Amino acid sequence: MTTTFDWSQALRERGLRVTRQRLAVLEAVAENPHQSAETIHAQVARALPVITVQSVYTVLHDLASHRLLRRFDAPGSAARYETRTEDNHHHAVCTECGRIEDVDCVHGQAPCLEPPTSLGMHISVADVVFRGVCEECAAAMAKEPSAP
Template sequence: MTSTAASAATTDKWSAQLRAHGRRVTKQRLAVLDAVDHSPHADAEEVAAIVRTTLPDISLQSVYVVLTDLTDTGLLRRIEPPHSPARYETRVNDNHHHAICTGCGRIEDVDCAVGHAPCLTPSDTHGMNIQIADVLYQGLCSDCAAKASAAQRP
């Protein structure tokens, strides 16, 4: 499949999903979805920079509005790492988790440990029907661990 055909197929997929969620298909929504799809875990400013390669006049505020709308509809997932701006991804509805490097901030997806939602069984549900468990693993990636180890050598 050529990149033009792949791009058209992706546009068709996002267009169908927007319509299924009762949203108009706009170039701004398609550009934001494409940006987040190609740069998972990007923050709003990173998304805006990517979108501006095709829509140079889009404002950061417009990107925020689209990100919020697409998150509210369930087409995007918003994650909020500690000490970091919100990040966005198109991987939704599978209850995966995230591992974050405390050194460089790299974020990686971690599949559900059990294989079915909500992946964890709480000790007390407090009468709630638990649907999602959100686990955040934090540590050093191999690159940061190697740098830390090299820095400790005499």
């Protein structure tokens, strides 16, 4: 596990106390983006065996509300977290295996879709989720004879 980014510094800049839990969660998410809280917990627990799933949820919530983490609600599954917070990127989800990939927004800035002016709302974010089947799943599906 080699993280060159100084998470302690990032926490301090946002007025957050530097704790082992927060550092471990940030490093786990930086290493493996788009994982659920449960998966992050399993990873963090290797270094901090006493940490509970509940405290991982609390840490994720705190970090997300301070924009150190971005939360992504994957369609049909648990919320995912990532450290890529500074841009307005989108996600592509494989509907077969659940794999999630980042997709750079062509506009770069939120909101990248224009709502109708008749909406009467000030829109700050447009969430775009691309759904499809990844190449591996497509290859596996091509090999398997279709179900009767």
